[in-house]
Amino acid sequence: MNYKEALKQSMEMLARDKRVRFMGYNIKYGSRAYGTLKDVPFEKCIETPLAENLMTGMAIGMSLEGFRPVLFFERHDFLLNGLDSIVNHLDKIEEMSLGEYKTPVIIRAAIGGRKPINPGVQHFQDYTEAISGMVSFPIIELKKSEQIIPEYKQALKLKIPIMLIERRDLYETE
Numbered sequence: 035m036n037y038k039e040a041l042k043q044s045m046e047m048l049a050r051d052k053r054v055r056f057m058g059y060n061i062k063y064g065s066r067a068y069g070t071l072k073d074v075p076f077e078k079c080i081e082t083p084l085a086e087n088l089m090t091g092m093a094i095g096m097s098l099e100g101f102r103p104v105l106f107f108e109r110h111d112f113l114l115n116g117l118d119s120i121v122n123h124l125d126k127i128e129e130m131s132l133g134e135y136k137t138p139v140i141i142r143a144a145i146g147g148r149k150p151i152n153p154g155v156q157h158f159q160d161y162t163e164a165i166s167g168m169v170s171f172p173i174i175e176l177k178k179s180e181q182i183i184p185e186y187k188q189a190l191k192l193k194i195p196i197m198l199i200e201r202r203d204l205y206e207t208e
Contacts, residue, residue: 038205040182041070047183048104048140048190049074057093058106059084067106067142068205086116090139094124097137102190105139109146110161110199117168124195125169139195140186147202162199171195179208 035043045067048054055078061067062081071079082089086107093103107113113120120141127137146158166173171194176182182200189196 035179035208036205037176037179037182037200037207038068038070040179041200041205042072044183044186045070045074045104048102048186049078051102051190053100053102054078054104054190055080055096055101056104056106057089057096058082058108059089060108061106065108067108068144068202084112086112086114087119090116090119090124093139094119094127094137097139098127098135103139104142106142106144108144109157110143111146111157111159113143113161113165117165120165121168125171128194136193137195138193140189141195141197142200143197144200144202147205158202165197169195169197171197173197173199175199176201177204179204 056071056074057080059082061071062076062079066072089105093105096103124137124139127135145160162173162175174185174196176185176198185198189198
């Protein structure tokens with residue numbers, strides 16, 4: 035199974051959980067997260083405006099209400115706009131509330147591809163190492179297709195946030 039198909043199957047598996055909602059832009063319309071949400075029911079998807087800090091805040095609020103948001107950033111470059119909420123709220127709520135509140139948000143953060151057309155340096159930067167130094171929750175790099183489904187199964191079990199890093203240039207690889 036190739037990388038993209040493993041992502042697609044993972045999203046379909048997550049969608050079977052009644053708590054899961056997919057959030058972001060281009061998830062209900064447009065590319066539907068590069069086609070990985072193609073077979074996920076529309077009612078499980080919340081299309082947001084291009085407002086990454088808002089998207090993250092919505093995901094935090096939904097997680098506090100018992101939902102399990104899967105927040106999609108189609109490029110790391112855009113993830114930077116959501117870092118305030120990610121670093122200062124998502125990562126800190128459990129500690130600030132002395133364990134009373136948990137925010138089990140699953141973040142899908144894609145590193146943009148350079149193929150078939152190079153979209154420019156502002157669309158394929160990799161901030162994995164920098165973000166890892168800013169948060170205490172797990173950040174998992176999805177480097178091979180065979181690790182994708184097990185990592186998403188594990189992510190769904192966690193009661194803390196997690197970020198899974200995917201690489202757009204690997205979508206058609208085994």
